[in-house]
Amino acid sequence: MANAGGSARGPYRSGIRRREQIVNAAARAFTAHGYDGASMRQIAADVGVSPAALLRHFQDKEDLLAAVLEWWARETAALGVGERAGLGGFDDLRALMRYHVEHRGLLELFIRLTGEASNEKHPARAFIQERYAKIVGMLVERLLGVARAGEIPPITQGQAESEIRALCATMDGLEIQWLLDPAMDLVGLFDQHLDHTLERWRRGGYVSSAG
Amino acid sequence: MANAGGSARGPYRSGIRRREQIVNAAARAFTAHGYDGASMRQIAADVGVSPAALLRHFQDKEDLLAAVLEWWARETAALGVGERAGLGGFDDLRALMRYHVEHRGLLELFIRLTGEASNEKHPARAFIQERYAKIVGMLVERLLGVARAGEIPPITQGQAESEIRALCATMDGLEIQWLLDPAMDLVGLFDQHLDHTLERWRRGGYVSSAG
CATH class of the missing domain: 1.10.10.60 (Homeodomain-like)
Structure with missing residues (x-):
């Protein structure tokens, strides 16, 4: 303080x-x-x-x-997403989606500042870049660890990065769609997507290994 | 005019x-x-x-x-994305990603205004809502048509909507990641993702039918 x-x-x-x-x-x-x-x-x-x-x-x-950014990071960190070990840790992302639906204003702030930060001169750019890199890096490590523990078939660093980038992208994109169309079932759509992704990972059907 | x-x-x-x-x-x-x-x-x-x-x-x-919105809609409409029939029509989305990489300023404008339009009072909200609904609707129709033509196994309206919403979300999310981290291979990551998605559709492995 x-x-x-x-x-x-x-x-x-x-x-x-x-x-x-x-x-x-x-x-x-x-x-x-x-x-x-x-x-x-x-x-x-x-x-x-x-x-x-x-x-x-x-x-x-x-x-x-x-x-404001510090406060926002504290609020979302309190959710503890990504702290639970194993493939089950990814289920915590569902809680994040439910949190967004219950705190629409915070999500709006996040999406708006992220959009603004695509401009190289925006004062929030470094913060949002670092936050994004940190979340992607943390989830990639989590996924590699899950493979090392034998919960999913072997995965390369590159495959893990592709998977996590696509998963984070889907979350952000669905959030944007829900902000534009609040009738959309954000939690249900993401649950379906995550169910399918986890099932795919369990059988080693990684995106970058597909023909 | x-x-x-x-x-x-x-x-x-x-x-x-x-x-x-x-x-x-x-x-x-x-x-x-x-x-x-x-x-x-x-x-x-x-x-x-x-x-x-x-x-x-x-x-x-x-x-x-x-x-500005009218001009932007004209620019992107000229790409003709979604006009080609069949599953191959989805390959045109790759051209859209290459266009974004070559016209970063236009993508920045799109992402920024989309972020702003998550606010219910923003003057671009109706335009961006309608544009999004139109693109999702068009791609859902395209996917249903591909199934009717027998190119992919039968798909329900709900399944098609889930698939298209997730695909559009991944595109938007990857675009945001690239704007924040220009070293990321936007075109390559999306190509991988689309390859995998098309292969999945061909064998009827739709997200909402997964266990």
């Missing part, structure tokens, strides 16, 4: 609460208007503080974006 | 050329800053016209967004 202090008007605890209110208001503003479109003045007004008071907590919009 | 005229200073042809310049500048601005972040004043300056002259071509930013 490197930026938690700074307000001389209240005790430390109320500074933390105010900081949380600002981060929440910023997340809503980034979701609704994007990073470039969000206004520090409007975020301050939403929380009921002056722009000058906002700047005592966060020196600029980029600092505020970093705090 | 409902908005093409309006300028009394030059002949009709130069009005069209100016209009095209404005649409191109707007596409660049929406790609770099998003819809909310893009400024009409900056777009006018990029083209070298006054804000008042810009407003003679496009009455507001939403009007300009509509023109």
Whole structure:
């Protein structure tokens, strides 16, 4: 909480609460208007503080974006996806989809910032690149470990990377489709897809080994 | 070209050329800053016209967004994806991936606006929803036709929808990964995935029929 202090008007605890209110208001503003479109003045007004008071907590919009990304990473890390060993650990991805359906606003923020971060100059790009690389790397390791343990037939590093990239891609793409068409059964479609993928892995029918 | 005229200073042809310049500048601005972040004043300056002259071509930013979306739909429609009959028609999706790699800016615009359109109030939402529904519907019809023609085993409407939604999701997701990590082999990864999917369809191993 490197930026938690700074307000001389209240005790430390109320500074933390105010900081949380600002981060929440910023997340809503980034979701609704994007990073470039969000206004520090409007975020301050939403929380009921002056722009000058906002700047005592966060020196600029980029600092505020970093705090929103940190908060978002904490929220999703709490789900513990990928921590369970074995092929069964991939079942935790189903919980992630259910979480998205129950927290549509957080998913919207994620998809919006990911879309913005495809621009090389976007301030969230490094964070989202690293987060993506970390998740892909973690799931690739998990899949290689499952093969070493004999739960699935031998798999090469390249095959594991192709499988995990395609699985993550399907998750992101289905999430986008659901945001555009909330009548779609995101959880059911992903469950089907994961059932089929796990069954395919069990018999060693990896994508990059197909003819 | 409902908005093409309006300028009394030059002949009709130069009005069209100016209009095209404005649409191109707007596409660049929406790609770099998003819809909310893009400024009409900056777009006018990029083209070298006054804000008042810009407003003679496009009455507001939403009007300009509509023109950008229309231009983008025309560009991608020219690829003719999905027009070829039979299972081989799906091979045209490979050309779409190669097109993305060669036109990164257009893909960035598409992914950025799609991310923004997950917000229910975004002015591009209806366009992107309709475009998505149209592409999914067209590919589902194509897949059902391929089964009717006996190229693949019988498939239900629900199975076809699951297959096409997952295929489109994988495309979108891989595109996002490539925008974040240009070292990734987008064309190769999608080729592998499509090879495997077509082979799976040929033997009737549909996702929603898996155990």
